[in-house]
Amino acid sequence: MAAEQSPSSRAAAASPRGGGGESQPAARLDAVMPGVRADLERLVRIPSVSAPGFDFSPIDRSADLVASLLTECGLATRLVAAGGRPAVLATRRLPGRPTVLLYAHHDVQPAGDPALWTSDPFEPVERDGRLYGRGAADDKAGIMVHVAALRALGDDLGVGVVVFVEGEEEYGTGATPRLLHQLRSDLQADVALVTDVGNWAVGVPAVTTSLRGHVTATLEVRTLSHAVHSGMYGGAVPDAVIALSRLIATFHDDAGDLAIAGLATTPDPAIDYPADRLYAEAGGTPFGTGSATARMWSRPSVSILGMEVPPIEGATSTLTPVARALVSLRIAPTEDPSRAFALLEAHVRRNIPWGATVTLTRRGAAPGLAVDSTGPVYDQVRAALRDAWDGVDPVEIGSGGSIPLLLDLAEVLPDTTIVLNGVEDPDSRAHGIDESLHLGEFRRACLAETLLLHRLAPPR
Incomplete structure (x- = not known):
């Protein structure tokens, strides 16, 4: 690990020590936050993209930096590792005291076209109280929430900790689930804090109690054995792009509701997303009917993430023989991914247009998760969030996204209370152009974890 102290470790070394009182953790956190911010920016500068086809050496660099930061704690x-991208495991157990597992991930999504970003995606920039950069929110901020709490509490940390920061959450190789099982004894903990989700709104914290699962598949439509002149044959035989478009259109009815029969749902959430706020934050237009939170958290949905069709530039006057689409099916927290894929496949088979040859190939899948948010640990979680957000009560929410590792984590740690919270807000734009972190919410998330670890410690 690096021998030279980072700005953060110097700030941590200078922070006050000693226990007692709820105000002291907050003061100690504020003393280390400048260094935490500096180290977050160091992480964001590393383009640790885990997608196939990218250079994976930055993932090694980000793992090394995370390991160095935790060693300094x-x-x-x-x-x-178990054959995939490197993960970081860091431990400090205290005999006779509870152990808390802290999870995050250091890999990120591709940035896409850098020209679409307001600033360089891998050069963190602050604008209007937000820190912009790929991974600034998802999930390098999650790593630094853990680091901030460890630095703030220092030698007075009254619980044992196990920190697990993986490197293939965004694009998995299948190695991390194997790694979890190999590390079963190392990961044993009473509580697991997963900082890879979001809050309800800026100024309103949340406890996440469910995650949707997902199935991804490649949909290929072939209508011709070879390209033919569009003027000579157009109107007598279909091109594959039109056939693919017609098939994709069957996924929804005219109102925008999902038309794939048989997929499971769970009860609608108690909280709803006001329509004006939803469409303003998403930058979109109305789609579908019924509760927006139900459509995002507890019901299935389908999206087209990419297509392989001829680009406009350089297109020729021919009928395209084959076209492909990447289909993303989000499924209810309790749905079986294999069952969901079978229902998607059955729908495709029923709706093949004009005698086309259609192939649906499963690419990946992950189940969702529903957690029980009752009990003394969650009482402490809610209290810590309330105090960190200046008395605002946390709301209970779901998440439409997936964290594939969590079901494996629940299997490896069946008696562990899993808590999902994080630092993102609805305008963080995780995975999107101009991803950003609200710095005020980041500080509150760091404070909440600091308070929670402080409170989970039994009296000395």
Whole structure:
């Protein structure tokens, strides 16, 4: 690990020590936050994209930096892998005291076209109280929430900790689930804090109690054995782009509601998303009927993430023989991904247009998750969030996104209370252009975890 102290470790070393009182953790957190911010920016500068086809050496660099930051916190740290991208495991157990597992991930999504960003996606820039950059919110801020709490509490940390920061959450190779099972004994904990979700709104914290699962598949439509002149044959035989478009259109009815029969749903959430706020934050237009939160959190949805069709530039006057689309099916928290794929496949078979040859190939899948948010740990979670957000009560929400690792984590740690919270707000634009982190919410998330770890410690 790096021998030279980072700005953050110097700030941590200078922070006040000693226990007692709820105000002291907040003061100690504020003392280390400048260094936390500096180290977050260091992480964002590393383009640790885990998608196939990218250079994976930055993932090694980000893993090394995360390991260094955790070593500076006094944890025994090592890099671990099971054939995929490197993860970081760091531990400091205290005999006779509860242990808390802290999870995050250091890999990021591709940035896309840098020209579409307001600033360089891998050069963090602050504008109007937000820090812009790929990974600034998802999920390098999650890593630094853990680091901030460890630095703030320092030697007075009254619980054991295990930190697991993986490197293939965005694009998995299948290695991380194997790694979890290999590390089963190392990961044992009473509570697991997963900082890879969001809050309800700026100024309103949240406890996330469910995640949708997902199935991704490649949909290929072939209408011709070879390209033919569009003037000579157009109107007598279909091109594959039109056939693919017609098939995709069957996924929804005229109102925008999903038309794939048989997929599971869960009960609608108690909270709803006001329509004006939803469409303003999403930058979109109305789509579908019924509760917006139900459509995002507890019901299935389908999206087209990409298509392989001839580009406009350089297109010729021919009928395209084959076209492909990447289909993303989000499924209810309780749905079985294999069952969902079978229902998607059955729908496709029923709606093949004009005798086309259609192939649906499953690419990936992950189940959702529903957690029980009752009990003394969640009482402490809610209290910590309330105090960090200046008395605002946290709301209970779901998430339309997936964290594939969590079901494996629940299997490896069946007696562990899993808590999902994080630092993103609805305008963070995780995975999108101009991803950003609200710095005020980041500080509150760091404070909430600091308070929670402080409160989970039994009296000395």
